[in-house]
Amino acid sequence: MTRQQDGGKCRVVVLISGSGTNLQALIDAAARDDASFSVCSVISNKPGAYGLARAGDAGIAAVAIDHRDYGDRETFDRALMEEIDCHRPDLVVLAGFMRILTPEFVRHYSGRLLNIHPSLLPKYQGLNTHARALEAGDPEHGVTVHFVTEELDGGPTIVQAAIPVKDDDTPDTLARRIQVQEHVIYPLAVSWFAEGRLRMVEDRCQLDGEFLPRSGHRIEN
Numbered sequence: 001m002t003r004q005q006d007g008g009k010c011r012v013v014v015l016i017s018g019s020g021t022n023l024q025a026l027i028d029a030a031a032r033d034d035a036s037f038s039v040c041s042v043i044s045n046k047p048g049a050y051g052l053a054r055a056g057d058a059g060i061a062a063v064a065i066d067h068r069d070y071g072d073r074e075t076f077d078r079a080l081m082e083e084i085d086c087h088r089p090d091l092v093v094l095a096g097f098m099r100i101l102t103p104e105f106v107r108h109y110s111g112r113l114l115n116i117h118p119s120l121l122p123k124y125q126g127l128n129t130h131a132r133a134l135e136a137g138d139p140e141h142g143v144t145v146h147f148v149t150e151e152l153d154g155g156p157t158i159v160q161a162a163i164p165v166k167d168d169d170t171p172d173t174l175a176r177r178i179q180v181q182e183h184v185i186y187p188l189a190v191s192w193f194a195e196g197r198l199r200m201v202e203d204r205c206q207l208d209g210e211f212l213p214r215s216g217h218r219i220e221n
């Protein structure tokens with residue numbers, strides 16, 4: 001199916017590795033009457049990922065492509081691209097997809113590949129972001145949605161949500177409060193893209209024809 005055949009809605013393929021709460025937020029947003037996008041397929045690199053059941057419950061095509069069945073990253077990413085492209089997506093969304101992607105994959109979806117990362121990038125690229133923010137004594141922490149480029153956790157930032165860090169926060173309490181923000185900003189960024197309001201122009205983001213600051217649109221809490 002193409003976008004035209006899909007009632008003009010932006011066709012989104014979501015890649016996951018785990019529980020899929022961000023996927024659920026996107027499914028819920030896509031179910032609204034005025035939604036500008038539809039989730040047309042969900043792909044997991046982990047066969048047991050709970051997000052696959054969430055997709056099934058919503059009547060969305062869901063498949064696992066287990067990276068362990070492939071000899072190297074290049075072969076796995078090619079199989080992934082083949083499956084994604086069957087669905088003719090306008091946008092590919094990484095929602096807790098815990099794999100490093102090859103440059104070939106990233107280039108193939110350039111300008112239509114988004115990621116969510118649980119820190120105020122450029123701080124804390126990589127893993128264990130909540131513990132690292134606590135160890136550093138940061139007064140605030142947050143989450144970032146960005147376009148994906150060949151630099152790991154480094155593409156142009158679209159939107160960030162920040163929360164204050166409390167004295168008694170632990171990595172778990174921070175993770176819970178950050179996830180609430182994730183479920184707001186990911187559907188927001190996907191809607192902007194789907195409505196044709198957001199695009200990547202070289203290494204910057206444009207929203208409604210205006211360049212966003214390097215730190216993206218900021219939501220304070």
Ligand code: GAR
Pocket residue numbers: 016017018019020021022023051095096097098116117118126179182
């Ligand atoms: C989310 O917190 C997301 O920010 C993080 O994985 C979690 C997935 O949760 N992503 C990364 O760490 C990417 N580097 P979910 O499966 O419940 O959506």
